[in-house]
Amino acid sequence: MNKKTAAMVLCTVMAAGVLTGCGGAEEKKDGKTTIKYATYSAGPDHLEDLDKMVAEFEKQNPDIKVETEVIGYDDYFTKLQTQASSKTLPDVFEMNYENFNTYAGNGVLLDLTELAEKDEEFSEDMLSGNSYEYFQKDGKLYGLTEKMSDVVMYYNKDLFDEAGLDYPTEDWTWKEELEAAQTLTKEGVYGTYAPVTYNELYKTVVQNGGALFDENGTPTLGSEENIEAFQWMLDKMLEYNVQPTPEQMSGKSPEDMFKNGEVAMIRTGSWMVTTFADTPFEWDIVQEPGNTQKAHHVFADAVVGSAAAKNKEAVWKFIKFMSTDSTAAEIRLDSSWDLPAVNDESVQEKYTSQEKPESREVIFDVMETGIMPPVVDHYSEVQNAINEELNRAIIGEQSGEEALQAAQKKVTDILK
Template sequence: MKTRTKVAAALAAALLASACSQGSATKAPSGEGGRTTLRYFTFSAAPDHVKDLDAIVAAFEKQNPSIDVVVETAPFDEYFTKLQTSIAGGTAPDTFELNYENFVTYAGAGSLLDLGAVGGDGDLSAYAAESLNAFKRDGKQYALPASFSTVVLFYNKDLFEEAGVDLPTADWTWADEQAAAEKLTDRKKGVYGDFQPVQFFEFYKTLKQAGGEFLSADGKKSAFDSPQGVKAAEWLVSKVGRTMPTEAEIGGTADYDTNLFKSGKLAMWHNGIWQFAGLKDVPFEWDVVVEPGDAGKASAVFHNAVAVSSTTKLGKEAYAWARFLSSSDVAASTRIASSWELPPVADQQVLAGYLKDPKPANRQAVFDALESIALPPVIKRQQEMQDAVTKELSEAASGRKPVPDALKAAAAEVDALLG
C-alpha cells in the first residue's frame, strides 16, 4: 500500500476515471427525469465479485427508482491512495468502502458524514453489535459494517497426498507447518511448500501467535521490538528462499501467490476467505484449516464498512444505499451464495447457509478462526505505520538487515508516528 499524497484536482479526477474503468459502471451519470446519480467506490468487489455487486445495485435501484448507483473500483494496493487523492482534490465519491484499519484516520480527519445526522434513530439491530461498534467514533456512527472475513491456511490436498505428508489439522503449530513445507518444496519442479507474505498484516498476527503485543497497553509506544517480535519476524523471514520464493523470484509480479496456488505449484497459502470464489474451478482438490500457532492461536479478522463522504450533497440517498449494501437480505444472501466475505448480521441463521457450500469442505474453519482473534493495531497515521513495518521486514527478508536490527528500526519509526 502506498503513502497517501495530495495532488491537483485534475489528477484526482483522472485517477478516479481510471479506477472506474477497472470495474463496473453500469450507468453514465444522467440526472435526467428527476433521477439522482450516486457514486460508490470499492476495493473488495473486483475482480471476482463485480457481478455480485451489480446484482445488489439492481435490487437497490428497483426499490429506489429515483437513484442510480455508479460503481467504481480499484485494487486494494491502489485504493486508499486514490481515495485520499479524490478527497484532497474535492472529487470524493458519495459513498466508499473503508476497512477497519483506515477508519480511524478518515473519521478523525473529518472526511466522513455522521450517519446519525441523516439516518436519525434508525433501527440498527440487524447488525452484529461488535461490528457496528467498530465503526463508531466519539459515540457517532461514521460507517456501517458491510462484511467481515478471516484469514485461514489454504492447502493443496493433491500435493500433500502425492508427497505422503499428513494433511494440516487445527492442532498444528508453526513447527508442524515448517516440517511439512520443507517436505513439500521441490524447487526443481517449481513447487513451493508455503507462502506467507513478509509484511505488516502477517507480522501483527504472527506476533500475537508468538505471545507478543504490537503496542503498549496505553497505545502510546510500540511493543513489538521484543523477543516475541523477533521470533515472529524470524518465522516469516525464515521461509523466504527456503519454502517460498524470494523477492527476486517474485519480481514484483501482481497476484504472484494467487497464480502460484491456482497453478498447483503451492502446497500451503496464508490468505483470506475472499479467495474462495476464485478457486472454484482449479484442477485439484484443496481445503482450509485454522492457521497454525506458536504460543497460542491467533487469526486475522478484517472488517469492511460503507462510509459516506462528509462533502456529499446526497446524504439521505447515500445513507439509504449504505444501509441496503450492508444489511439487506439481498446483500447478505448474495455475499453468502458467492463466498464474497460474510455479512456482519446479528441473525446467525443467515450465516448458516454459508456452511452448506461444499467447496472448501472445511468452511467451519472460517468460524473457528473467530475464537482467537488478532485485531490489527490502529493509529491515526495508519498507512505510514503499515508501510514502515513492511519496509523494515522486507529489509530483513532480503538479507540486508538482521531481524533484530530491522525490528528496532521499525519500532523507532512507529514511535515517531505515535509521538
C-alpha cells in the first residue's frame, strides 16, 4: 500500500514531558489576524490545491490570513515534537489518527468542544459516517476529520474474462478468493496480492474474528483466530504461491505489477484509482473478502489546533472550513486528494459519477465495516516488533504461530 503503508510505520512515541506547554502568539498583519497552518499531505502533489483552499477560506473570512507550511511526512512529526518542546507549534496543523492519542493525551491540542457547541452554523451531522468521533478523547473534541481513505480489492476484469471466471462479489470469502487466484495464476501472472505487514495483519485477523489487542489494550497476538489469519496470509505466498514472494517481485511494487497485468487481484488504497486510471485493461473494485466477517482498513486525517493558539475563534473557523466546506471538498475531489469527510450527497455523487472504476460507490460502502488501527502506548515500537517477526516468517525462519507467539512476548515486554 505504498505511501499509506509507509505513513503508518512512522515513529509516534513522544515523551509526555516533551509535549507539555506550547506557546503561540496572535499576529496582526495589515489589520488581519494571521494564523499558521502546517500540513504533510499537500506535498508534493497538492500544493496548488492547498493554495486554492486557503484562498477560498480567506475570501470567506477577509479578516483572517493563513500562512502555510508544507513538511514532508518523513520529517513532519519529528518537527512537531521539536516545535512542541520549543513552544513554537503552529496554530493549526494536520494530524493523523495514529498520532492523535499521543498529542491529545499530553495537553498539546486545543479543546474544540465549546467552540463547536456554540457555533450555530456547525453540527456533527456535517461530517459523514462516524468521522466526527474519530478525533475525540475522554469526551472532548480535539479535531475534525478532513479526509479519509480506505483499502478495497482491485481486480483485472480482462484476466477474469480470459479465465472464464465470474467477477468477485461482496459475498466472497477467503475461500472464493483462493479458488479464483489458483485459476488465475499462470506463467507471468499471480492471482492475488496483499501486503504481509502489521497494517494488513490487524485488519485480516478481524476478518477472522480475532484482534491484536483486547479492549483494555492487552496484547492477544497468539490467539487461535490470529494464528489462523496469519497462516492464511503466508499460505498464499509459501504454500499455494498465488501471491508473489518478495524475491519473485524482484523489487517491483505490487501496484506496478497490477498495472502491468502481473497480478489479477490486489488489496490497496482507494487513492490508487487515479494511478490505475490509464491501465490498458478493464478493471474494477470490490469489498475485500473476509472469513467470518467483513473488515476494511480506514485511514483518517484531521485538522487540529494548538492549545496555546491566541486566536481560538480563527483557529476553529479554519478547522471547520477544511473539514466541512463544500468548496474545499470539491477541490479535494477534483485533485483526487483522498475523500473529504463532509456529509454532502452532491459531493459524494460527483465522486461516484466519475468513469473509472465503475463501482466507485464501494469506496463509501466499505466505511460501514471500516476499522482503525489499534492505538496503544509505544505504537511505533510495537509495530516494528511485530513486523520483525512477520518478516522472519515470510523468509521461512519460523512458522506463523511461532511468529505471533514471539511477537506476543515482545509486545508484552514493551507495554510493561
